[in-house]
Amino acid sequence: MQIPDSPNETLPEILLFDVFGTVVDWRGSIIREGEELGRRNNLDVDWAAFADAWRGKYQPSMDRVRRGEVPWTNLDALHRTSLEEVLEEFGVTGLSGEEKDHLNRVWHRLDPWPDAVPGLARLKRRHVVAPLSNGNVALLTNMAKRAGLAWDLILSAELVRCYKPDPETYLLAAFLFDLPPEKVMMVAAHPDDLRAAAETGLRTAYVPRSLEFGPGVQPEPPDPAFDVTAEDFLDLAEKLGA
Amino acid sequence: MQIPDSPNETLPEILLFDVFGTVVDWRGSIIREGEELGRRNNLDVDWAAFADAWRGKYQPSMDRVRRGEVPWTNLDALHRTSLEEVLEEFGVTGLSGEEKDHLNRVWHRLDPWPDAVPGLARLKRRHVVAPLSNGNVALLTNMAKRAGLAWDLILSAELVRCYKPDPETYLLAAFLFDLPPEKVMMVAAHPDDLRAAAETGLRTAYVPRSLEFGPGVQPEPPDPAFDVTAEDFLDLAEKLGA
Numbered sequence: 001m002q003i004p005d006s007p008n009e010t011l012p013e014i015l016l017f018d019v020f021g022t023v024v025d026w027r028g029s030i031i032r033e034g035e036e037l038g039r040r041n042n043l044d045v046d047w048a049a050f051a052d053a054w055r056g057k058y059q060p061s062m063d064r065v066r067r068g069e070v071p072w073t074n075l076d077a078l079h080r081t082s083l084e085e086v087l088e089e090f091g092v093t094g095l096s097g098e099e100k101d102h103l104n105r106v107w108h109r110l111d112p113w114p115d116a117v118p119g120l121a122r123l124k125r126r127h128v129v130a131p132l133s134n135g136n137v138a139l140l141t142n143m144a145k146r147a148g149l150a151w152d153l154i155l156s157a158e159l160v161r162c163y164k165p166d167p168e169t170y171l172l173a174a175f176l177f178d179l180p181p182e183k184v185m186m187v188a189a190h191p192d193d194l195r196a197a198a199e200t201g202l203r204t205a206y207v208p209r210s211l212e213f214g215p216g217v218q219p220e221p222p223d224p225a226f227d228v229t230a231e232d233f234l235d236l237a238e239k240l241g242a
Numbered sequence: 243m244q245i246p247d248s249p250n251e252t253l254p255e256i257l258l259f260d261v262f263g264t265v266v267d268w269r270g271s272i273i274r275e276g277e278e279l280g281r282r283n284n285l286d287v288d289w290a291a292f293a294d295a296w297r298g299k300y301q302p303s304m305d306r307v308r309r310g311e312v313p314w315t316n317l318d319a320l321h322r323t324s325l326e327e328v329l330e331e332f333g334v335t336g337l338s339g340e341e342k343d344h345l346n347r348v349w350h351r352l353d354p355w356p357d358a359v360p361g362l363a364r365l366k367r368r369h370v371v372a373p374l375s376n377g378n379v380a381l382l383t384n385m386a387k388r389a390g391l392a393w394d395l396i397l398s399a400e401l402v403r404c405y406k407p408d409p410e411t412y413l414l415a416a417f418l419f420d421l422p423p424e425k426v427m428m429v430a431a432h433p434d435d436l437r438a439a440a441e442t443g444l445r446t447a448y449v450p451r452s453l454e455f456g457p458g459v460q461p462e463p464p465d466p467a468f469d470v471t472a473e474d475f476l477d478l479a480e481k482l483g484a
Contacts, residue, residue: 076420128383138419141370141395153383153396158418176400177380178318 011240012203014173015123016132016155018164018188019140020058021212023120023131023149024110027051028211033106037099045090048214053089057082062134062163072161074136080104107135108142113209117148119233126242130155130173132186134163165196174202185227187236191220203227205236253482254445256415257365258374258397260406260430261382262300263454265362265373265391266352269293270453275348279341287332290456295331299324304376304405314403316378322346349377350384355451359390361475368484372397372415374428376405407438416444427469429478433462445469447478 020026027048034047061078064070083104087095095103123129129152131140136158144151160168174181181201188194189212194204205228208219222229230236262268269290276289303320306312325346329337337345365371371394373382378400386393402410416423423443430436431454436446447470450461464471472478 124387128387136418137395141419145366145370145394151395152387153379153393159401176378177383 012127012183012185013179014128014130014177014184015205016130016170016173016184016186016197016202017120018186018190018193019131019133019135019143020107020110021209022187022189022207023116024112024143024147025209025211026055026107026110027214029110030054030106032111033103033109037103041095041099043092045092050086050090052213054079054082054086057085066163066166074158075107075134076104076136076139079107105142108139109146110143112147112149113232115232115234117150119237121150122237123233123240123242124150124152126240128152128177132164132169132173133157134169164193167196167200170197170200170202187233189219191223191226194223194226198225205230207232207236254369254425254427255421256370256372256419256426257447258372258412258415258426258428258439258444259362260428260432260435261373261375261377261385262349262352263451264429264431264449265358266354266385266389267451267453268297268349268352269456271352272296272348274353275345275351279345283337283341285334287334292328292332294455296321296324296328299327308405308408316400317349317376318346318378318381321349347384350381351388352385354389354391355474357474357476359392361479363392364479365475365482365484366392366394368482370394370419374406374411374415375399376411406435409438409442412439412442412444429475431461433465433468436465436468440467447472449474449478 017023030051031047034045034050037043038045038047061082065073083100087100120129131151132155133140134157137154137156140154140156143149144154155172157163157169160172162168164170170186171181174184182203185203185205186194186197187205187207189207189209191206194206198204204226206222206226207230210219228236228239230239259265272293273289276287276292279285280287280289303324307315325342329342362371373393374397375382376399379396379398382396382398385391386396397414399405399411402414404410406412412428413423416426424445427445427447428436428439429447429449431449431451433448436448440446446468448464448468449472452461470478470481472481
């Protein structure tokens with residue numbers, strides 16, 4: 001994106017953030033809680049593999065909702081169904097329903113990347129900042145309170161009852177704020193998310209997170225079609241002049 | 243409400259706040275901006291009467307939507323239609339469309355009562371705090387950014403496309419957070435709002451604002467049916483043990 005001389009005219013008013021992987025480290029957080037659970041319950045589990053397997057069911061579970069094979073189901077409930085499958089696959093037995101419910105809510109307790117809290121605090125001085133996640137409203141609210149993410153409002157795919165990459169999700173903010181889509185920028189660590197956002201007219205900022213999938217898995221290189229590529233949220237603030 | 247020994251079991255998890263009159267001083271703020279506009283444009287207007295007349299059209303305009311006489315229309319648009327009528331009634335001519343749009347957005351720039359910002363900051367340490375207003379999402383977000391209201395999330399009647407006192411509005415938070423209605427408390431300066439909330443199972447906190455309608459208009463006395471009555475948000479925090 002060209003940084004203009006008079007930035008207010010062309011800068012986005014609203015920044016929407018993908019959350020899992022972009023704002024928070026889902027993999028490291030699940031490993032951390034899994035290991036604690038394993039120690040308490042004497043479980044012999046590879047929690048990194050467990051985290052990857054659980055996350056691996058994320059897209060297929062939402063796709064079933066998107067194709068209409070199951071009625072609207074929020075992410076907490078999809079995660080809970082997937083968790084039962086993963087526990088069985090990893091041979092984990094003997095957890096109480098309460099322990100499983102608590103483990104399922106680890107998605108409400110994910111830790112932010114180190115730049116996320118200060119970066120959002122800086123970006124919100126000039127922009128409206130909101131998550132735009134497939135996570136449900138309660139999940140995103142609880143996560144923000146625990147982690148100190150100073151969102152101006154919580155936007156979730158749940159509010160339009162479909163999941164990204166359905167276009168209704170990306171256009172929700174422009175609709176609510178009565179703005180053209182180009183005044184809204186999607187920020188994500190995932191090129192697919194950005195490409196779907198761009199198709200609806202949103203601007204795009206790519207923030208690759210080299211540790212999202214663990215050591216040794218490199219993010220996709222920047223695509224010149226993205227308006228901005230930044231190293232983290234503080235670099236994004238710098239590049240947007242915030 | 244009895245304050246229990248182990249408060250977490252019976253205290254509400256979510257506090258929902260009526261906004262116009264309860265959190266912010268709509269009347270004083272409109273008078274302030276109206277007087278500035280009047281000085282700039284040489285207008286001879288009684289801005290207190292103007293504010294009351296504009297607010298007087300609030301309930302009837304929403305009732306037309308609630309009865310289905312007009313399709314869903316958000317509050318910014320209802321305010322804008324009412325503004326045209328009030329300007330005509332007060333004989334104000336010669337404002338540009340841009341000036342009228344700006345004046346209409348005074349509802350995004352209302353000043354909080356003095357206890358609102360510190361009271362919410364304190365209450366949010368123990369509770370999820372959110373507006374539940376007939377104001378639209380953009381209005382509530384812009385107001386919060388300007389005034390420093392530290393909401394955890396923005397809830398608005400707009401998200402369910404009906405207006406308070408329709409029950410869907412009061413039940414939105416319990417639905418999103420998968421909680422029974424008694425874990426949600428409505429906080430308002432208006433007994434009617436609280437009675438409608440209580441009918442859906444919410445708990446109620448009455449915070450009368452003696453200056454809402456100007457000097458000399460006394461709020462209704464507390465009703466013993468309300469769970470809590472507080473002098474302001476700091477007193478509410480005290481009474482909830484926050």
